[in-house]
Amino acid sequence: MAESTDSAVEEKELISSATASVDTDGFGTSAVSEEVVLDVKNLQTHFTTRWGTVKAVDGVTYHVKRGETLGIVGESGSGKSVTALSLMRLVPSPPGKIVGGEVVLGGRNLLDLSEHDMTSVRGGEISIILQDPMQALNPVFSIENQVGEAIKIHQGLKGEALWDKIVDSLRKVRIPAPESRAKDYPHQLSGGMRQRVVGAIGISSAPVVIIADEPTTSLDVTIQAAYLRLLRQIQQEEGVGIIFITHDFGIVAKMCDRVAVMYAGRIVEEADVRTIFNEPLHEYTKALISSVPKLEEKTGRLPQIEGQPPLLYNLPPGDAFAPRSTLTFTAEDAARRPPLLEVKPNHWVQLSKSSVADYDKYAHMMPAEDED
Amino acid sequence: MTTAASTSIPGAPGVNPSADAIISIRNLRKWYQVGGGFMGFGDKIYLKAVDDVSFDIERNKTFGLVGESGCGKTTTLKLLLGLETPTSGHIYYEGEDVTTMSKAGRTEFRRSVQAVFQDPWSSLNPRMRVRSIVGEPLEIATTMTKGQIATRVGDLLSETGLNPYQANLYPHEFSGGQRQRIGIARALALNPKVIALDEPVSALDVSIRAQIMNLLVDLQEEHGLAYLLVAHNLATVRYMCHDMAVMYLGVVQESGETEAIFNNPMHIYTNALVSAALPSHPDIHREEFLLPGEVVSPINPPPGDVFMTRTPMEVDPNHKWANERPPLVEKEPGHWVVETPWSMAADAGLKVTLTGHKGV
Numbered sequence: 001m002a003e004s005t006d007s008a009v010e011e012k013e014l015i016s017s018a019t020a021s022v023d024t025d026g027f028g029t030s031a032v033s034e035e036v037v038l039d040v041k042n043l044q045t046h047f048t049t050r051w052g053t054v055k056a057v058d059g060v061t062y063h064v065k066r067g068e069t070l071g072i073v074g075e076s077g078s079g080k081s082v083t084a085l086s087l088m089r090l091v092p093s094p095p096g097k098i099v100g101g102e103v104v105l106g107g108r109n110l111l112d113l114s115e116h117d118m119t120s121v122r123g124g125e126i127s128i129i130l131q132d133p134m135q136a137l138n139p140v141f142s143i144e145n146q147v148g149e150a151i152k153i154h155q156g157l158k159g160e161a162l163w164d165k166i167v168d169s170l171r172k173v174r175i176p177a178p179e180s181r182a183k184d185y186p187h188q189l190s191g192g193m194r195q196r197v198v199g200a201i202g203i204s205s206a207p208v209v210i211i212a213d214e215p216t217t218s219l220d221v222t223i224q225a226a227y228l229r230l231l232r233q234i235q236q237e238e239g240v241g242i243i244f245i246t247h248d249f250g251i252v253a254k255m256c257d258r259v260a261v262m263y264a265g266r267i268v269e270e271a272d273v274r275t276i277f278n279e280p281l282h283e284y285t286k287a288l289i290s291s292v293p294k295l296e297e298k299t300g301r302l303p304q305i306e307g308q309p310p311l312l313y314n315l316p317p318g319d320a321f322a323p324r325s326t327l328t329f330t331a332e333d334a335a336r337r338p339p340l341l342e343v344k345p346n347h348w349v350q351l352s353k354s355s356v357a358d359y360d361k362y363a364h365m366m367p368a369e370d371e372d
Numbered sequence: 373m374t375t376a377a378s379t380s381i382p383g384a385p386g387v388n389p390s391a392d393a394i395i396s397i398r399n400l401r402k403w404y405q406v407g408g409g410f411m412g413f414g415d416k417i418y419l420k421a422v423d424d425v426s427f428d429i430e431r432n433k434t435f436g437l438v439g440e441s442g443c444g445k446t447t448t449l450k451l452l453l454g455l456e457t458p459t460s461g462h463i464y465y466e467g468e469d470v471t472t473m474s475k476a477g478r479t480e481f482r483r484s485v486q487a488v489f490q491d492p493w494s495s496l497n498p499r500m501r502v503r504s505i506v507g508e509p510l511e512i513a514t515t516m517t518k519g520q521i522a523t524r525v526g527d528l529l530s531e532t533g534l535n536p537y538q539a540n541l542y543p544h545e546f547s548g549g550q551r552q553r554i555g556i557a558r559a560l561a562l563n564p565k566v567i568a569l570d571e572p573v574s575a576l577d578v579s580i581r582a583q584i585m586n587l588l589v590d591l592q593e594e595h596g597l598a599y600l601l602v603a604h605n606l607a608t609v610r611y612m613c614h615d616m617a618v619m620y621l622g623v624v625q626e627s628g629e630t631e632a633i634f635n636n637p638m639h640i641y642t643n644a645l646v647s648a649a650l651p652s653h654p655d656i657h658r659e660e661f662l663l664p665g666e667v668v669s670p671i672n673p674p675p676g677d678v679f680m681t682r683t684p685m686e687v688d689p690n691h692k693w694a695n696e697r698p699p700l701v702e703k704e705p706g707h708w709v710v711e712t713p714w715s716m717a718a719d720a721g722l723k724v725t726l727t728g729h730k731g732v
Contacts, residue, residue: 075578075579076548220440220667221440221604221606221645221648221649222644222645222648222662222663223440224648225647225648225660225662226648229660247577247578248578249578249652250607250649250650250652251650253652253653253654253656254654273654274654274655277653277654277655287579288578288579291578291579291581291582292578292581292582292607293582293585293608293610293611294607294610294611294652295607295610295634295646295649295651295652295726296651296652296656296726296727298610298611298631298634299611301586301589302582302585302586302611303582304579304583304586305579305580305582305583306583308547308549308550308580309547309577309579
């Protein structure tokens with residue numbers, strides 16, 4: 001297992017500087033540059049539970065470029081959120097533990113940093129925008145206080161300079177009348193405005209990477225649209241890389257440049273957003289995209305994925321998706337752990353007979369079966 | 373369908389219930405008093421959650437209610453289920469007014485209208501086994517013996533895609549999708565004619581949503597069920613619903629056949645909702661337009677058109693519809709919209725094309 005993933009990592013490094021920039025939104029060009037700002041290699045996060053070890057993140061490799069939005073898509077239990085928390089080293093330990101891999105940001109491996117150094121990275125170089133703005137904000141502190149806290153810690157500003165920076169951050173997220181809003185408390189703001197405040201805290205220290213963990217699921221559609229547009233504008237202005245964690249392919253279609261689809265703790269497919277929508281190779285990706293009803297046309301009966309997402313403490317030994325796959329394959333085909341291979345330029349897929357219909361076309365790429 | 377629409381009048385106030393409808397809602401209001409009127413003095417302040425809503429749910433069809441949070445769609449559903457008492461207005465079931473029905477008639481109505489709720493994690497009692505959860509309505513409302521109930525529960529579970537032997541398990545032993553199936557089995561227990569679905573798939577995983585939506589469609593065909601679907605996801609509504617209404621601030625702004633509305637959304641608010649909905653492909657760029665301001669409070673809304681504070685157009689404060697509630701007007705067969713000088717997308721020069729413009 002280890003060998004196949006490692007070779008995949010190396011191949012991926014070689015290729016990571018050659019992706020074309022793609023415009024994925026209707027409001028301006030994409031700000032993707034070639035500079036890789038965050039490089040995650042073979043990340044493994046395990047949880048010890050009374051049912052056994054849960055491999056929530058099981059050898060995940062990806063990178064984010066300056067100004068790029070990487071979408072990490074998956075269902076609950078796919079490991080998409082734990083992946084993000086692991087980058088920030090916020091996985092509760094025990095029961096969680098990052099058992100392997102590297103997270104390279106600005107030339108340093110974050111997993112090697114001391115807790116003290118990590119504090120300045122969190123909210124500084126990497127910041128996170130969480131799902132529920134009501135839980136992310138403390139109800140007893142004013143907006144000024146909460147936006148200012150991050151700025152004080154990371155930039156050491158005081159007095160007038162601090163106030164200016166707070167107002168500036170609020171202005172960047174298009175909060176009207178930022179001077180008076182700064183004096184308000186969270187309950188005085190609407191849901192959309194609160195989520196903007198969380199965004200202001202996120203961008204206040206000019207981060208290199210923002211992790212957005214389903215930031216719009218609790219918002220109404222029109223407020224969601226305004227917020228997504230805002231994120232995109234901030235990205236263009238600041239050139240920040242965004243990791244967008246979501247289960248919604250609509251958000252992927254609108255926001256992301258590149259997509260990694262996760263299933264049972266592993267990436268099963270990764271490619272630029274158009275390839276994912278136009279030529280998905282993995283059965284899971286195909287099924288996920290086609291099982292969503294379309295607004296644009298009246299569709300016939302939706303194709304559905306049978307079965308349930310797997311329980312992570314009880315994963316099948318090889319291809320985790322095999323029990324839900326509709327392809328014909330033998331038990332041996334499914335028993336081998338499929339390697340993540342680059343089958344076409346910049347298009348990675350977890351190749352196995354049990355989940356890739358075009359397996360025969362790429363079978364020659366499979367590494368020899370000498371390990372396990 | 374078009375002929376049916378001409379007899380069933382979704383928005384016209386005061387019109388008698390139509391024969392095609394299993395449920396007819398007429399001029400339904402739910403106002404909550406939130407202040408004022410101390411000991412009979414002073415002006416009372418009302419939160420108008422639902423204000424003069426009328427629509428028909430036809431037999432064997434699905435009616436969708438869409439709108440943003442606070443628009444009154446869930447209150448309307450609760451009024452139908454009898455979980456809230458209307459301030460005024462009528463709910464007709466099979467042409468009979470539920471509010472003036474005899475006790476026996478009301479019991480029959482309650483059995484015939486069931487509900488499936490949004491969150492399968494909190495809507496099932498964690499201390500009850502599945503057989504008690506699904507069998508409870510049968511115990512209360514029928515004279516079936518324990519043996520008959522057990523058989524019926526087994527049948528209901530297999531019909532909703534579960535195994536009869538799972539009847540002895542507790543809710544926590546199931547995944548979200550399976551729990552929603554338990555909720556559906558329970559709703560089906562008394563052979564209802566109407567099921568109110570309150571965001572039935574939004575709490576579920578993406579790969580499970582299609583399973584549950586297809587199950588609901590299959591059950592509708594098999595049992596001739598009518599659904600009232602409350603949802604905020606427009607794509608779900610287009611997939612599931614035959615007819616729909618768009619609500620804003622307690623008032624229906626546009627209603628009619630689902631396809632008629634999606635093919636030609638007329639109200640500015642409907643266009644704003646459609647333009648803000650997420651695309652199904654990265655090459656679809658819909659032009660977004662955001663309404664000025666935010667959703668205003670439903671406490672003491674404007675006496676006239678409730679939408680007038682959000683329109684991008686000029687509002688003449690002396691116009692009739694700025695001071696009096698405008699009615700729904702049938703602009704094309706089976707397609708009703710609140711028409712004021714500032715509510716029509718065509719007048720504002722706004723027109724959302726669903727497919728947007730393709731390509732980069």
